[in-house]
Amino acid sequence: xxxxxxxxxxxxxxxxxxxxxxxxxxxxxxTLYQVIESLELESVIPYQPGDATxxxxxxxxxxxxxxx
Numbered sequence: 915x916x917x918x919x920x921x922x923x924x925x926x927x928x929x930x931x932x933x934x935x936x937x938x939x940x941x942x943x944x945t946l947y948q949v950i951e952s953l954e955l956e957s958v959i960p961y962q963p964g965d966a967t968x969x970x971x972x973x974x975x976x977x978x979x980x981x982x
Contacts, residue, residue: 937961 921929933940936959941949975981 932961935959 929940932938939949
C-alpha cells in the first residue's frame with residue numbers, strides 16, 4: 915500500500931503488519947491485480963487473538979480502579 919491510499923495510516927500499518935504475518939493479503943489500487951493474480955489462499959494463517967486481560971488489569975490498576 916502506499917501513495918494515493920485513502921486508508922488512514924494506522925489502518926494501513928495494521929494491514930501491512932498482518933500481511934507480513936500471513937494473516938491477510940494487502941493491496942492498494944495499483945497492486946490489486948498483481949495481488950489477486952498471485953493469491954495462494956492456502957498460505958493464509960488464521961489469526962489467533964491474544965488475551966487482553968493482563969493489559970486491561972494493568973490499565974485499571976494505573977487508573978486506580980479496584981482489581982477483580
